[in-house]
Amino acid sequence: MTASALPAAKPGLLPLRVYYEDTDFSGSVYHASYLRFLERGRTELLRAQGVDQSEMFAGASGAASYFVVRAMSLDFLKPARMDDELIVETLIADLGGASIRMDQRILRQQDVLLAAKVKIALVTEGRARRLPAGLLAKLAGSVTEAS
Amino acid sequence: MTASALPAAKPGLLPLRVYYEDTDFSGSVYHASYLRFLERGRTELLRAQGVDQSEMFAGASGAASYFVVRAMSLDFLKPARMDDELIVETLIADLGGASIRMDQRILRQQDVLLAAKVKIALVTEGRARRLPAGLLAKLAGSVTEAS
Amino acid sequence: MTASALPAAKPGLLPLRVYYEDTDFSGSVYHASYLRFLERGRTELLRAQGVDQSEMFAGASGAASYFVVRAMSLDFLKPARMDDELIVETLIADLGGASIRMDQRILRQQDVLLAAKVKIALVTEGRARRLPAGLLAKLAGSVTEAS
Amino acid sequence: MTASALPAAKPGLLPLRVYYEDTDFSGSVYHASYLRFLERGRTELLRAQGVDQSEMFAGASGAASYFVVRAMSLDFLKPARMDDELIVETLIADLGGASIRMDQRILRQQDVLLAAKVKIALVTEGRARRLPAGLLAKLAGSVTEAS
Numbered sequence: 001m002t003a004s005a006l007p008a009a010k011p012g013l014l015p016l017r018v019y020y021e022d023t024d025f026s027g028s029v030y031h032a033s034y035l036r037f038l039e040r041g042r043t044e045l046l047r048a049q050g051v052d053q054s055e056m057f058a059g060a061s062g063a064a065s066y067f068v069v070r071a072m073s074l075d076f077l078k079p080a081r082m083d084d085e086l087i088v089e090t091l092i093a094d095l096g097g098a099s100i101r102m103d104q105r106i107l108r109q110q111d112v113l114l115a116a117k118v119k120i121a122l123v124t125e126g127r128a129r130r131l132p133a134g135l136l137a138k139l140a141g142s143v144t145e146a147s
Numbered sequence: 148m149t150a151s152a153l154p155a156a157k158p159g160l161l162p163l164r165v166y167y168e169d170t171d172f173s174g175s176v177y178h179a180s181y182l183r184f185l186e187r188g189r190t191e192l193l194r195a196q197g198v199d200q201s202e203m204f205a206g207a208s209g210a211a212s213y214f215v216v217r218a219m220s221l222d223f224l225k226p227a228r229m230d231d232e233l234i235v236e237t238l239i240a241d242l243g244g245a246s247i248r249m250d251q252r253i254l255r256q257q258d259v260l261l262a263a264k265v266k267i268a269l270v271t272e273g274r275a276r277r278l279p280a281g282l283l284a285k286l287a288g289s290v291t292e293a294s
Numbered sequence: 295m296t297a298s299a300l301p302a303a304k305p306g307l308l309p310l311r312v313y314y315e316d317t318d319f320s321g322s323v324y325h326a327s328y329l330r331f332l333e334r335g336r337t338e339l340l341r342a343q344g345v346d347q348s349e350m351f352a353g354a355s356g357a358a359s360y361f362v363v364r365a366m367s368l369d370f371l372k373p374a375r376m377d378d379e380l381i382v383e384t385l386i387a388d389l390g391g392a393s394i395r396m397d398q399r400i401l402r403q404q405d406v407l408l409a410a411k412v413k414i415a416l417v418t419e420g421r422a423r424r425l426p427a428g429l430l431a432k433l434a435g436s437v438t439e440a441s
Numbered sequence: 442m443t444a445s446a447l448p449a450a451k452p453g454l455l456p457l458r459v460y461y462e463d464t465d466f467s468g469s470v471y472h473a474s475y476l477r478f479l480e481r482g483r484t485e486l487l488r489a490q491g492v493d494q495s496e497m498f499a500g501a502s503g504a505a506s507y508f509v510v511r512a513m514s515l516d517f518l519k520p521a522r523m524d525d526e527l528i529v530e531t532l533i534a535d536l537g538g539a540s541i542r543m544d545q546r547i548l549r550q551q552d553v554l555l556a557a558k559v560k561i562a563l564v565t566e567g568r569a570r571r572l573p574a575g576l577l578a579k580l581a582g583s584v585t586e587a588s
Contacts, residue, residue, distance in 0.1 A: 020465045020471060024462070025465070027466045
């Protein structure tokens with residue numbers, strides 16, 4: 001079993017399926033479940049650019065580091081439902097000195113179900129830190145739009 | 148066992164505890180877990196004002212109705228951790244024709260950990276509807292600030 | 295975007311990735327998260343055999359039906375961690391009159407992290423019912439072992 | 442705000458409320474959500490006996506330690522629903538050298554919705570260890586039955 005068993009999506013486009021766990025009694029996807037989907041999208045975008053969050057947390061390049069969400073704005077446009085196949089689209093909108101801004105959408109085919117703006121920061125020893133040059137170099141090329 | 152076993156908080160102020168389930172490997176509360184806390188706060192505010200979401204969903208006053216989140220903006224200010232005791236503060240900022248705006252905060256003692264603006268709407272048979280007069284009457288008195 | 299964007303695993307073998315959402319502050323996967331993984335495995339096995347749970351719930355063949363878990367026994371053998379790529383293996387061990395028994399394992403390469411025995415039943419209008427002939431026919435061929 | 446804002450339940454009896462987050466599209470509580478409820482019950486029982494898991498993880502008495510679930514058997518007897526008020530009952534059935542066995546039930550008034558047997562172990566530096574004498578002393582008195 002190698003990584004190839006998981007879908008080799010285009011960078012910034014993660015397909016996923018809606019399961020029981022994601023829904024609530026209204027019959028649709030629970031609103032906080034979309035945040036889990038968005039985080040999968042961000043993690044896969046970072047992975048595709050060579051950013052390994054497990055290594056960062058293990059302190060591969062010094063002290064243990066991890067990303068935190070600083071701010072989000074979310075528009076819930078249409079509901080997703082059990083068994084839906086969705087796409088999480090993730091774009092890096094801006095690389096700041098100490099934070100990254102991403103624009104994300106969740107789509108079902110052509111329908112945009114959710115649009116989000118997300119600001120994340122890197123934390124080391126409990127404090128935000130400037131993004132290291134190595135990280136910026138890996139991400140600089142992906143500050144572009146997906147189709 | 149009656150309802151009195153649960154905390155009789157002041158309306159708009161829900162105390163809760165952080166458990167394993169709410170945290171992630173960074174050691175802090177997972178960002179989407181705060182949305183679950185906020186929803187508990189909204190549900191308890193509605194309950195305190197006599198709005199029974201189970202009855203609404205069962206169609207007590209006509210067709211099955213339930214609330215959905217339309218939009219949120221979130222500022223994550225400080226992390227919560229395992230075993231923390233938090234307060235979810237929920238204020239109704241505005242009662243619109245077809246939506247309710249709430250201002251919410253999550254606090255640990257005097258510290259504000261998260262601030263949120265939330266817009267919810269009432270859905271019946273898959274479509275947003277105007278807020279019924281009975282619901283507005285129950286909520287009108289609580290468009291005020293908690294301490 | 296078609297279903298082909300998701301991994302075309304062998305029936306009964308679902309690959310998945312561990313994300314932030316699945317972990318807890320101990321650094322490993324939260325124990326209840328494995329149940330979500332197991333459910334994805336069961337749902338994908340049913341889908342591979344032509345059992346569409348959304349259609350069943352929509353009442354495609356009469357009254358709305360859905361599966362519930364009746365009993366589980368779980369052995370947690372080794373922890374999974376952030377970014378791990380796992381395989382959920384799902385076998386149908388027995389098709390009873392009113393329930394299905396499945397044997398499931400979660401693996402990381404050759405390591406078995408979790409072993410589970412699960413009994414599910416079909417519920418219609420709040421009550422367990424006998425498994426319909428059409429469902430049994432779809433599943434009968436898969437009461438076999440995966441490699 | 443002090444701890445007194447949270448319910449002062451009898452040791453081993455934790456009241457809790459079912460929220461949107463706990464349900465799935467079938468209308469009932471999602472099966473894995475009960476495991477979250479059980480864990481809250483175990484954590485509160487430990488807290489009532491003076492066992493502070495945050496301190497243990499911070500390494501208050503040596504190396505960082507935390508509990509893991511080793512095995513569970515679960516009988517799902519009746520469904521819980523949105524807004525239900527439940528009680529999690531937790532009994533210590535046995536204190537072993539390296540593990541603790543607990544019997545747990547989830548009740549809605551007199552109805553038993555779920556019965557579980559749970560085995561947990563203490564992990565330090567990634568390995569199970571014998572339960573320290575101080576921990577055993579705190580728990581020895583609670584190997585008794587709740588009413």
